[in-house]
Amino acid sequence: xxxxxxxxxxxxxxxxxxxxxxxxxxxxxxxxxxxxxxxxxxxxxxxxxxxxxxxxxxxxxxxxxxxxxxxxxxxxxxxxxxxxxxxxxxxxxxxxxxxxxxxxxxxxxxxxxxxxxxxxxxxxxxxxxxxxxxxxxxxxxxxxxxxxxxxxxxxxxxxxxxxxxxxxxxxxxxxxxxxxxxxxxxxxxxxxxxxxxxxxxxxxxxxxxxxxxxxxxxxxxxxxxxxxxxxxxxxxxxxxxxxxxxxxxxxxxxxxxxxxxxxxxxxxxxxxxxxxxxxxxxxxxxxxxxxxxxxxxxxxxxxxxxxxxxxxxxxxxxxxxxxxx
Ligand SMILES: NC(=O)c1ccc[n+]([C@@H]2O[C@H](COP(=O)([O-])OP(=O)(O)OC[C@H]3O[C@@H](n4cnc5c(N)ncnc54)[C@H](OP(=O)(O)O)[C@@H]3O)[C@@H](O)[C@H]2O)c1
Numbered sequence: 001x002x003x004x005x006x007x008x009x010x011x012x013x014x015x016x017x018x019x020x021x022x023x024x025x026x027x028x029x030x031x032x033x034x035x036x037x038x039x040x041x042x043x044x045x046x047x048x049x050x051x052x053x054x055x056x057x058x059x060x061x062x063x064x065x066x067x068x069x070x071x072x073x074x075x076x077x078x079x080x081x082x083x084x085x086x087x088x089x090x091x092x093x094x095x096x097x098x099x100x101x102x103x104x105x106x107x108x109x110x111x112x113x114x115x116x117x118x119x120x121x122x123x124x125x126x127x128x129x130x131x132x133x134x135x136x137x138x139x140x141x142x143x144x145x146x147x148x149x150x151x152x153x154x155x156x157x158x159x160x161x162x163x164x165x166x167x168x169x170x171x172x173x174x175x176x177x178x179x180x181x182x183x184x185x186x187x188x189x190x191x192x193x194x195x196x197x198x199x200x201x202x203x204x205x206x207x208x209x210x211x212x213x214x215x216x217x218x219x220x221x222x223x224x225x226x227x228x229x230x231x232x233x234x235x236x237x238x239x240x241x242x243x244x245x246x247x248x249x250x251x252x253x254x255x256x257x258x259x260x261x262x263x264x265x266x267x268x269x270x271x272x273x274x275x276x277x278x279x280x281x282x283x284x285x286x287x288x289x290x291x292x293x294x295x296x297x298x299x300x301x302x303x304x305x306x307x308x309x310x311x312x313x314x315x316x317x318x319x320x321x322x323x324x325x
Pocket of ligand 1 (some may be wrong): 102121
């Protein structure tokens, strides 16, 4: 090992041990994380096995929300646990920050004193109204050259990259109404897109290493194990395939970047009232959909908790528990 590599590893190991100590203190305070590692398996309908345990959140979304209310679960129902002070002075890049959860993330980051960069196809009046945000437009996450050009405009490495941009084709896909072009588009945006952004950013030295974090906003829709509960009659092929592929990409990225001191985590942002879920407006209140401002705080809380010890997990930001693959 060269002297500089050895020095870098030593630095990383030292930094990791500090983070581990801090994390262990946090773990002692929250039983939630301490139970994430135990795994039990039970058998469910159609021969599928859904891993269960206290560290796993519930597949049945209406039942999950009803239980949260019955238990008066403040982690689920409030943002009392949230403390955004860790974001002050952090450099954070958000993709798709012009609307929806992405815009809410940017607004919260600005409020907390972060140094924010947004990459997207276009801006919006709300995004333009925020002061001190670098907005890089013309960046389509399916177009490598446009991502390269956007990355070149990022002046300094970021502490946190949030791959938020995503797409959910509006009509229901069934065996008689599959849209193959749309399926490939969703896979390109939701699964390959975050890899394009992450790899081009990392290779250009624009993600701090060691110490950087990459949050992949995927979806509970990407959990294969949960399809028997959430899609008992199938459907939504392209979207759910795209998020499943995004989870796989994230796990592989977590494996590859761990030795370089960069954490990667897959985050389901919860059910948020945005343009994407407008088609589900009728079930928003029954299934616990929240305003994107609350969803953003849930996401940023989980970003705060990201550490080497919990690298590569798939977390439900609604309650901080794991979702099975
Ligand atoms: N809302 C929920 O309940 C929910 C649940 C689970 C997961 N998610 C995930 O959370 C993320 C944000 O969702 P949302 O509800 O905020 O969705 P949204 O309101 O539809 O916003 C989607 C964002 O992604 C951007 N985007 C789409 N295609 C892009 C492309 N090719 N290149 C660059 N940017 C692109 C959009 O930019 P344009 O304005 O240019 O289209 C927009 O900024 C997505 O990854 C979504 O899958 C959301």
